[in-house]
Amino acid sequence: MMFIYPKVLxxxxxxxxxKYPCDNQIKDAxxxxxxxxxxxxxxxxxxxxxxxxxxxxxxxxxxxxxxxEPNSLIWVSHVLIxxxxxxxxxxxxxxxxxxxxxxxxxxxxxxxxxxxxxxxxFEEVELPEHSRICFxxxxxxxxxxxxxxxxxxxxxYKSFNNDFEFTGDEFYNKIKEHFEKCGYC
Numbered sequence: 001m002m003f004i005y006p007k008v009l010x011x012x013x014x015x016x017x018x019k020y021p022c023d024n025q026i027k028d029a030x031x032x033x034x035x036x037x038x039x040x041x042x043x044x045x046x047x048x049x050x051x052x053x054x055x056x057x058x059x060x061x062x063x064x065x066x067x068x069e070p071n072s073l074i075w076v077s078h079v080l081i082x083x084x085x086x087x088x089x090x091x092x093x094x095x096x097x098x099x100x101x102x103x104x105x106x107x108x109x110x111x112x113x114x115x116x117x118x119x120x121x122f123e124e125v126e127l128p129e130h131s132r133i134c135f136x137x138x139x140x141x142x143x144x145x146x147x148x149x150x151x152x153x154x155x156x157y158k159s160f161n162n163d164f165e166f167t168g169d170e171f172y173n174k175i176k177e178h179f180e181k182c183g184y185c
Contacts, residue, residue, distance in 0.1 A: 003077045005084050005130065007035040022047070029053055032092075033085050036078075037064055054093050061085050076113055080106060087134050096142050103134040104156035108171060112164040122166040127178050139184050149176055149185060 009017075009031065017027055022043045030042050034057065045060045046053070061082045068075035083106035090099035111125045139145065153172035157164075179185045 003080060005036055005081045006033075009035055013039075025053055029057055033057055033088055034060070036081050037061070054089060057089050058086070073117075076109065080109055080113070083109070084130060084134070087138075091138060091141060096138075096145055100138060100142075100145065100147065101152065101156060103131060103138065104152060104175070105159055106134070107131050107175065108156050108160060108164070111166065111171065111174075112160075112162075115165055122170055122174075125174075127174070132178075135178070135182065135184065139182075147185075149179060 014031070017031065017039055020027065020039070020043065023046070026043055026046050030039050034042055037060070042060055045063070046056050049056060049059065051059075065075060065078055065082070068078060083102050086102040087099050087106065090096070090102060107127065110128050110131070111122065114120060114125050114128075115122060150172050153175050154168040157168035157171050176185070
């Protein structure tokens with residue numbers, strides 16, 4: 001299953017953003033996290049809604065999902081992108097457990113969608129590159145992070161309230177194998 005995050009901005013897009021008349025924090029947040037979405041829409045959203053920037057980013061990404069038919073492939077792709085955005089924002093803002101949980105939830109949904117689209121068995125699904133990058137970045141920043149992988153994997157799995165073609169225990173074992181291979185646990 002392929003999707004692109006973050007979307008790489010062209011130099012001319014970056015130039016337009018730099019000249020746009022809005023707060024530099026909004027520009028920075030957009031170029032760090034939200035390049036898959038419309039810059040002008042994000043600026044308008046921030047200007048129309050009071051609150052801190054972190055909260056605005058989360059509300060804006062949730063609002064973007066309303067543009068698509070729920071459970072459609074494009075909608076699911078944006079949910080996956082949003083989990084990666086949540087991961088990065090939470091990590092940058094020091095919400096480490098939320099970042100870790102977002103990475104786990106990303107994996108649950110990715111595995112389910114990859115199995116469905118590619119017609120794979122759970123054993124054949126591989127951890128996506130985005131996950132490897134997220135976990136590596138996370139444990140580099142939080143090497144002493146305390147977690148209960150089995151409980152956390154099952155919580156991530158159950159958060160979808162869905163009957164996937166794999167169990168929470170199978171999900172846990174796949175993540176545990178990766179964590180052990182990388183020395184995270």
